[in-house]
Amino acid sequence: MRAAQYRGAGTIAVDSAPEPEAGPGEVVVSVSYTGICGTDLHILHGHMDHRVEPPGVIGHEMSGRIASCGAGVEGLAPGDPVTVMPLVWCGTCAACRAGHRHVCQRLVFVGIDSPGSLTNRWVVPADVIVPLPADLDLRDAALVEPTAVAVHDVTRSGVVAGEKVVVVGGGPVGLLVGAVARARGAEVLVVEPSSFRGSVAREAGFEVVDPTSDDVAAHVEAWTEGAGAAVSFEVSGTQPGMSSALEVLGVRGRLVVVGIHAAAREVDLHRVFWRELTLVGARVYERADFEEAVRLLAVGEIPAELLITAVQPLDEAAEAFATLDAGGEVMKVLVDCREEQA
Ligand SMILES: [Zn+2]
Ligand SMILES: [Zn+2]
Secondary structure (H helix, E strand, O other): OEEEEEEEOOEEEEEEOOOOOOOOOEEEEEEEEEEEOHHHHHHHOOOOOOOOOOOEEOOOEEEEEEEEEOOOOOOOOOOOEEEEOOEEOOOOOHHHHOOOHHHOOOOEEEOOOEOOOOEOEEEEEHHHEEEOOOOOOHHHHOOHHHHHHHHHHHHHHOOOOOOEEEEEOOOHHHHHHHHHHHHOOOEEEEEOOOHHHHHHHHHOOOEEEOOOOOOHHHHHHHHOOOOOEEEEEEOOOOHHHHHHHHHOEEEEEEEEEOOOOOOOOOOOHHHHHHOOOEEEEOOOOOHHHHHHHHHHHHOOOOOHHHHEEEEEEHHHHHHHHHHHHHOOOOOEEEEEOOOOOO
C-alpha cells in the first residue's frame, strides 16, 4: 500500500508503506478520502515539528470503510462506512475528570501526535470510530470533522432560532459555522474580503459583506435595525477580524473565538463592559458534536459541493497540498486515498 509522508521542510512524499494490522481493541480502516486543512499546512511548513516528527503520515479529516477488526472490537464489521473523531484523552487529568475530555491536558490529536489518514489503510483505536449512515456520500463525509468543529462552535455560542449571527471569515470553517447556525434557525451574515470566497458564501445562501469596501459595523447595524448581532464568530485569526467580531455585537452579545490567533490581540474591553458582552473559547469537539455533524451532512444542511474545490489522488498528495497552499480560488481540497479509484 501507499502513504503520503511529511518529510520535513515543506515536503510531502508518497511511498510504499507496510500493511497495518489491527491489534486488540483496534481497527484497520480503508481510507476513502482525507481532507487537508490549515493545520496540515502548518505542519507542512514545519511550524509543528515539535509534534510531528518527520517522516510522519498526517491527515485527520477523513472517511472510509472498516477493513478489519482486532480482538475484542464489538459493533463494527468490515465494510461499515465510518469516520474518525481524532481525539484520544487520558481520562485522569483535571479536565477529563471535570467531563471535558476533548480539552484533556494530555490530549493526543490523531493525525498530528500519532499517524494520520493520508494512506490506503490506517490503524486506529476502535473508540475513535464514528459510524456513518449508508447513504452519506463518502466524499461529503470527509467534511464531518470540520463540520463537528462548527457544531461545537455554534453550541458554545448558545445561538437560538431567530437570532442574527455574524461570521467573520468565509473560508471552509466559517461557512460551516454559518451553515450550522442557519440549521439552528439563525440568520447569518458573512464578512469576507476575498471575492472568490464571498461568491461561494453567496452561493451558499448567506448575506455577505466585503470589509475592504464596506463599513461592516454600519452594515450590521442596518441589518439588525440598530440592535447589533446576537452572536459573532471570529474565524479569520486576524486583529481586524477580532475587532469586527467585537464591534458588531449588540447588548449581551456573545463572541466565539474560532480562529487560531498566533499573537496576542487588542480587545476593546470598554465595549465588553458597556454592552455586557461574553467572550467564548471553543476548541475541537465532543462526541455529540461529531454525531450532529454526521446528521447535518446526511440531511443536506451542509453545502458540501460548494466547499470541495478539488479531489486529487493519493499519489498526487504533494500537489494537493500545493493547491491549498497557493490559496486563491480554493476552499477544501480532498485526497482520494482509495487503492483502486472507481
Ligand atoms: Zn483539520
Ligand atoms: Zn485528560
